[in-house]
Amino acid sequence: MLVVQKFGGTSVGNVERIKHVAALIAKSRQAGDAVVVVVSAMSGETDRLLKLAHELAPFPDEREMDMLLSTGERVTIALLAMALRAMGLDARSYTGRQVGIMTDSTHTRARIERITAERIKEALDQGIIPVVAGFQGINENNDVTTLGRGGSDLTAVALAAALHAEQCLIYTDVEGIFTADPNIVPSARKLEKVSYEEMLELASLGAKVLQSRSVEFAAKYEVPVIVKSTFKKGEGTLVTKEDRDMEQVMVSGVTGDRNQAKITFIGVPDHPGIASRIFGPIGSANILVDMIIQNVGQGDLTDLSFTIPRGDLHKAVDLANRIAKDIGARSVELKDKIAKVSLVGVGMRSHSGVAARMFETLAAKGINIMMISTSEIKISCVIEEQHLEPAIQALHQAFELG
Amino acid sequence: MLVVQKFGGTSVGNVERIKHVAALIAKSRQAGDAVVVVVSAMSGETDRLLKLAHELAPFPDEREMDMLLSTGERVTIALLAMALRAMGLDARSYTGRQVGIMTDSTHTRARIERITAERIKEALDQGIIPVVAGFQGINENNDVTTLGRGGSDLTAVALAAALHAEQCLIYTDVEGIFTADPNIVPSARKLEKVSYEEMLELASLGAKVLQSRSVEFAAKYEVPVIVKSTFKKGEGTLVTKEDRDMEQVMVSGVTGDRNQAKITFIGVPDHPGIASRIFGPIGSANILVDMIIQNVGQGDLTDLSFTIPRGDLHKAVDLANRIAKDIGARSVELKDKIAKVSLVGVGMRSHSGVAARMFETLAAKGINIMMISTSEIKISCVIEEQHLEPAIQALHQAFELG
Numbered sequence: 001m002l003v004v005q006k007f008g009g010t011s012v013g014n015v016e017r018i019k020h021v022a023a024l025i026a027k028s029r030q031a032g033d034a035v036v037v038v039v040s041a042m043s044g045e046t047d048r049l050l051k052l053a054h055e056l057a058p059f060p061d062e063r064e065m066d067m068l069l070s071t072g073e074r075v076t077i078a079l080l081a082m083a084l085r086a087m088g089l090d091a092r093s094y095t096g097r098q099v100g101i102m103t104d105s106t107h108t109r110a111r112i113e114r115i116t117a118e119r120i121k122e123a124l125d126q127g128i129i130p131v132v133a134g135f136q137g138i139n140e141n142n143d144v145t146t147l148g149r150g151g152s153d154l155t156a157v158a159l160a161a162a163l164h165a166e167q168c169l170i171y172t173d174v175e176g177i178f179t180a181d182p183n184i185v186p187s188a189r190k191l192e193k194v195s196y197e198e199m200l201e202l203a204s205l206g207a208k209v210l211q212s213r214s215v216e217f218a219a220k221y222e223v224p225v226i227v228k229s230t231f232k233k234g235e236g237t238l239v240t241k242e243d244r245d246m247e248q249v250m251v252s253g254v255t256g257d258r259n260q261a262k263i264t265f266i267g268v269p270d271h272p273g274i275a276s277r278i279f280g281p282i283g284s285a286n287i288l289v290d291m292i293i294q295n296v297g298q299g300d301l302t303d304l305s306f307t308i309p310r311g312d313l314h315k316a317v318d319l320a321n322r323i324a325k326d327i328g329a330r331s332v333e334l335k336d337k338i339a340k341v342s343l344v345g346v347g348m349r350s351h352s353g354v355a356a357r358m359f360e361t362l363a364a365k366g367i368n369i370m371m372i373s374t375s376e377i378k379i380s381c382v383i384e385e386q387h388l389e390p391a392i393q394a395l396h397q398a399f400e401l402g
Numbered sequence: 403m404l405v406v407q408k409f410g411g412t413s414v415g416n417v418e419r420i421k422h423v424a425a426l427i428a429k430s431r432q433a434g435d436a437v438v439v440v441v442s443a444m445s446g447e448t449d450r451l452l453k454l455a456h457e458l459a460p461f462p463d464e465r466e467m468d469m470l471l472s473t474g475e476r477v478t479i480a481l482l483a484m485a486l487r488a489m490g491l492d493a494r495s496y497t498g499r500q501v502g503i504m505t506d507s508t509h510t511r512a513r514i515e516r517i518t519a520e521r522i523k524e525a526l527d528q529g530i531i532p533v534v535a536g537f538q539g540i541n542e543n544n545d546v547t548t549l550g551r552g553g554s555d556l557t558a559v560a561l562a563a564a565l566h567a568e569q570c571l572i573y574t575d576v577e578g579i580f581t582a583d584p585n586i587v588p589s590a591r592k593l594e595k596v597s598y599e600e601m602l603e604l605a606s607l608g609a610k611v612l613q614s615r616s617v618e619f620a621a622k623y624e625v626p627v628i629v630k631s632t633f634k635k636g637e638g639t640l641v642t643k644e645d646r647d648m649e650q651v652m653v654s655g656v657t658g659d660r661n662q663a664k665i666t667f668i669g670v671p672d673h674p675g676i677a678s679r680i681f682g683p684i685g686s687a688n689i690l691v692d693m694i695i696q697n698v699g700q701g702d703l704t705d706l707s708f709t710i711p712r713g714d715l716h717k718a719v720d721l722a723n724r725i726a727k728d729i730g731a732r733s734v735e736l737k738d739k740i741a742k743v744s745l746v747g748v749g750m751r752s753h754s755g756v757a758a759r760m761f762e763t764l765a766a767k768g769i770n771i772m773m774i775s776t777s778e779i780k781i782s783c784v785i786e787e788q789h790l791e792p793a794i795q796a797l798h799q800a801f802e803l804g
Contacts, residue, residue, distance in 0.1 A: 015457040049477065055417040056481055057488035064487070067495050068480035071473035075451065078470035079458055085466070086459035093469050097499075098544060142500060 002034045002124070002165045006134065006156035009043035010173045011230040012076050021230065022083040024171070025129065029089065034124055036163065037091075037131045038156040039080055041072025062107035063143060066136075070096070070144045073133035073152070081131045091129040094119055096144070099130075101137035101155065103145045110137060110145035112154065112217075115162040124163075132159065150211025157214045161221035168223050170210060171230040176237030177202065177209060179253045179401035184389050187402035191252060192235070195242040198252050199225075201344040201378045205255040215239065242346050250354060251345040251399040256388045258339045260290075261313040262305055262370070263320050267330025270302040277327050278304065285319055287312045290340075291373045291382065301330070305371065307382060310336055338370065339388040342380040343395060355379050361398040367391050404436045404526070404567045408536065408558035411445035412575045413632040414478050423632065424485040426573070427531065431491065436526055438565065439493075439533045440558040441482055443474025464509035468538075468548045472498070475535035475554070483533045493531040496521055498546070501532075503539035503557065505547045512539060512547035514556065514619075517564040526565075534561065552613025559616040563623035570625050572612060573632040578639030579604065579611060581655045581803035586791050589804035593654060594637070597644040600654050601627075603746040603780045607657045617641065644748050652756060653747040653801045658790045660741045662692075663715040664772070665722050666707040669732025673702075679729050680706065687721055689714045692742075693775045693784065703732070707773065709784060712738055740772065741790040744782040745797060757781050763800040769793050 005028065007021050021039075028035050049068050053060040060068075077093035084091035100116030123130045134152025139145050147154050153170060160168035177199065180188040194202070196219035203212040209227055218225045218239065228236025246252070268274060275294075282289055287308050295303040308316060313336055324332045341362075348354050358379055362369060367390065371382035383391055396402060407430065409423050423441075430437050451470050455462040462470075479495035486493035502518030525532045536554025541547050549556050555572060562570035579601065582590040596604070598621035605614040611629055620627045620641065630638025648654070670676055677696075684691055689710050697705040710718060715738055726734045743764075750756050760781055764771060769792065773784035785793055798804060 015454060018458060052417060052477075052481055053484055056420060057484040060484045061487050064480045064483045064495055067483075067497075068477060071476045071480075074473045074476075075454075075470060078466045079454055081466045081469075082455055082459040082462045085463050093466055095469075095546075144497075 001032070001167070002036070002163060003028065004036045004038060004156050004160040004163070004165045004168045005171060006038040006152060006169065007040070007171045007230060008152065008173070009040040009046070011171050012039055012080065013043040017230075018079055018083050021171075022080060022087055024230070025084060026087055026089060029129070035129055036120060036124070036159060036165065037080065037129060038134045038152055038159060039073060039076040039131065040134050040152040041069075042076055045072040045075065066107045066144050066146045069146055070133070070136040073135050077131045077133045084129060084131070089129055090127060091131055092123060093131045093133070095133045096136035096155070097138045099132050099159070101158070103137035103139055103147070105139040105141065105143075105145065107145055109148035110139065112137060112147065112158050115158055117159065117162045120159070120163065150214070153211040153214035154217060157218045157223050157225060160223045161217065165223070168218065168225045170225060170227045172209060172227060173230065174209060174227075175229045175232055175234050176227050177239070177253070180392055180396045181256065184256070184392050185396045185402070188396065189402055191237050193238040193240055193246070194252060195246050195346050196239060197242065197377055198246075198344050198346055199239045201342070201375070202253060202255055205257050205340065205342045205344065205378075205380070210239070246346050247350055248347065249345060250347040250351040251343045251401065252347070253344050254341065254392050254395045254399070254401065255344065256339055256341050256392050258385060258388065259310050260307050260338045260340050260382065261310040262307050262335040262338050262382070263316060264303060264305040264333040264335070265320075265324055265327070265329040266303050266333060267301045268304050269328050270300055274327055278323055281319060281323055282316070285315065287316055291371045291380070293371050307338070307340070307371065337385045338382055339385040340380050340382050341388060341391045341395065342378055343399065344378045346377050348377050348379070357398060358395060361394050362391055365390055365394050403434070403569070404438070404565060405430065406438045406440060406558050406562040406565070406567045406570045407573060408440040408554060408571065409442070409573045409632060410554065410575070411442040411448070413573050414441055414482065415445040419632075420481055420485050423573075424482060424489055426632070427486060428489055428491060431531070437531055438522060438526070438561060438567065439482065439531060440536045440554055440561060441475060441478045441533065442536050442554040443471075444478055447474040447477065465545060468509045468546050471548055472535070472538040472546045475537050479533045479535045486531060486533070491531055492529060493533055494525060495533045495535070497535045498538035498557070499540045501534050501561070503560070505539035505541055505549070507541040507543065507545070507547065509547055511550035512541065514539060514549065514560050517560055519561065519564045522561070522565065552616070555613040555616035556619060559620045559625050559627060562625045563619065567625070570620065570627045572627060572629045574611060574629060575632065576611060576629075577631040577634055577636050578629050579641070579655070582794055582798045583658065586658070586794050587798045587804070590798065591804055593639050595640040595642055595648070596654060597648050597748050598641060599644065599779055600648075600746050600748055601641045603744070603777070604655060604657055607659050607742070607744045607746070607780075607782070612641070648748050649752055650749065651747060652749040652753040653745045653803065654749070655746050656743065656794050656797045656801070656803065657746065658741055658743050658794050660787060660790065661712050662709050662740045662742050662784065663712040663736070663738040664707055664709050664740050664784070665718060666705060666735040666737070667722075667726055667729070667731040668705050668735060669703045670706050671702060671730050672704040676729055680725055683721060683725055684718070687717065689718055693773045693782070695773050709740070709742070709773065739787045740784055741787040742782050742784050743790060743793045743797065744780055745801065746780045748779050750779050750781070759800060760797060763796050764793055767792055767796050
């Protein structure tokens with residue numbers, strides 16, 4: 001069986017951990033599997049490099065940033081290949097370029113366009129264990145690009161798809177995907193399997209186990225992904241196509257996301273075209289808007305609220321004031337101490353009443369809901385940040401997820 | 403004027419120093435020069451990576467070692483390019499591969515075979531300052547190679563040759579080439595200029611300012627090299643073709659080298675073919691033999707001594723014992739506390755009596771000479787290591803170098 005195994009930064013964070021990872025890989029080989037390894041930079045390394053960059057330039061050039069950050073994974077592949085070779089295994093390191101991971105030219109968040117993987121196929125044919133630098137590729141100018149935060153997951157999944165691997169194992173510092181964050185809900189239960197769609201909602205909702213784009217990629221090419229712990233034994237969680245088992249369950253998990261801020265335009269003249277004059281400039285500034293709510297207008301005026309990532313709030317302040325002036329809004333309100341709590345589950349398609357029970361549960365705890373958004377398999381509520389943990393705990397219990 | 407400027411590890415050792423280097427480059431630009439920059443890894447970085455490697459593998463694979471160590475220069479090029487851009491200069495970083503530095507496949511000490519420098523020429527045409535990673539290239543398999551210790555000097559000189567640059571400036575932590583090590587001889591004088599040949603002898607004799615192969619390369623392509631300080635103002639030392647001025651001076655400098663060890667075979671049967679049975683296996687073990695002395699035989703037996711780099715002594719012990727057994731030598735003596743003191747100067751070609759005065763000077767200080775070797779422009783004596791500093795001081799004074 002051909003498997004791709006990806007190890008994150010904490011899994012290769014020091015010499016002892018790299019040796020442990022090498023032992024895990026050796027075990028897979030002994031079990032008869034062909035293994036392709038993908039690794040991240042050693043934990044702490046990216047932050048060290050970022051710090052140096054920001055000490056030299058307030059806004060470091062993005063091409064140079066990719067040149068800088070891509071070194072982190074290169075260090076890890078060389079060290080892990082050395083460790084494997086010291087164990088008598090024939091391993092060899094490959095950079096994104098050597099694997100033929102071709103991307104567009106959007107430095108610091110490039111998109112993979114194609115993967116040739118010629119050298120990986122050759123290596124596998126020769127019984128070599130390829131150790132691949134995650135997170136990076138090259139563009140058509142032969143410049144190094146990086147795939148954005150969590151990009152090593154994407155490398156692993158994309159490589160698994162390109163090589164038609166049977167499995168893509170994402171080794172990380174958690175045991176799998178849980179019904180809720182075990183730090184908040186001690187009775188949270190590890191899920192045996194979860195659908196790509198659910199995982200996508202969970203990933204985008206702040207469960208930082210798998211990068212969203214890697215889940216999209218896995219879904220597109222139907223790569224079975226297993227999330228499991230580098231340090232503890234256990235089966236982990238299988239991320240796969242939706243099946244009947246999954247539909248039996250009304251709600252698979254509850255997640256929280258503190259990376260939220262809210263902007264409200266108060267007293268906005270309520271006529272057509274207003275929305276585009278607000279969200280046009282916001283979009284141009286590369287600020288990702290999540291939820292939008294427009295209150296029912298009283299007379300000619302209306303209030304309009306939307307949420308953005310909290311880190312963009314600072315960038316958005318000036319812009320929002322300019323927009324308010326432009327559209328003739330009375331004032332702008334900014335709020336950063338908010339959070340989003342969400343229920344996710346493919347079972348919602350066939351079970352009604354999830355939303356009602358969610359609102360009741362929050363109301364019973366005296367938690368005020370500021371905004372609501374829903375999709376086929378998800379319901380999210382924006383609440384005060386201070387209420388996030390009690391909300392998650394109450395919902396976990398109400399939907400009997402433990 | 404097109405100049406190549408190379409900055410070593412201590413010159414880019416931290417954020418402040420990188421900023422200082424950026425300011426030096428900016429000054430050259432303001433003076434109207436086109437500049438190509440070559441940098442080493444930040445001081446300490448290579449040692450950090452080597453330590454990690456040796457913790458994972460007693461004998462790390464050399465291809466992986468190159469993958470690992472080549473990241474050091476990549477970090478520096480990205481940071482320096484960022485710093486230059488933050489100053490409003492259009493700078494861009496290039497790896498050895500992007501510069502087209504093609505080498506053979508001798509990992510960890512590859513030889514440059516050719517340099518295309520296409521992207522550097524393009525960058526220069528566009529007024530961009532290229533910042534190039536020293537020390538590295540790629541082989542025909544597209545694998546990263548490194549050029550060995552001091553390889554960034556070679557990158558700079560080779561690039562200067564390929565681009566037909568007017569000058570190659572080697573910025574370092576000393577002010578130039580001195581008549582002797584100023585730490586040992588406080589009255590040592592900085593040389594205004596020195597010939598390639600002298601520099602080659604100085605470099606190979608342990609004056610660690612310029613890597614030997616870079617001097618050979620500079621001589622071959624007649625690249626004027628200037629060695630100067632990153633931190634202090636001053637003209638530095640010009641390394642150039644031999645001229646009449648240089649011949650006027652009998653001796654240009656005196657150097658010492660502690661990286662010496664001696665092996666003596668005692669009671670060797672004195673018949674033809676013995677030397678090859680000794681030096682064949684030594685050469686095969688990649689141990690570089692420097693001086694060789696064979697005593698006048700007494701009867702059928704002779705003693706044979708030779709020097710090797712001290713770091714190879716450990717590797718040579720077993721080998722020497724095996725050779726002694728093979729050739730029927732009575733015993734083997736190993737000695738590591740020796741050093742080599744040398745006088746260098748193209749003037750020796752036209753001045754006689756240098757050797758005699760050297761021996762007299764050492765004798766007057768009671769310093770015993772164990773071995774002697776000479777070339778056209780150099781005389782070296784092997785002495786006890788404890789005598790090295792007094793020998794250098796005495797010779798510096800005797801030849802009026804101060």
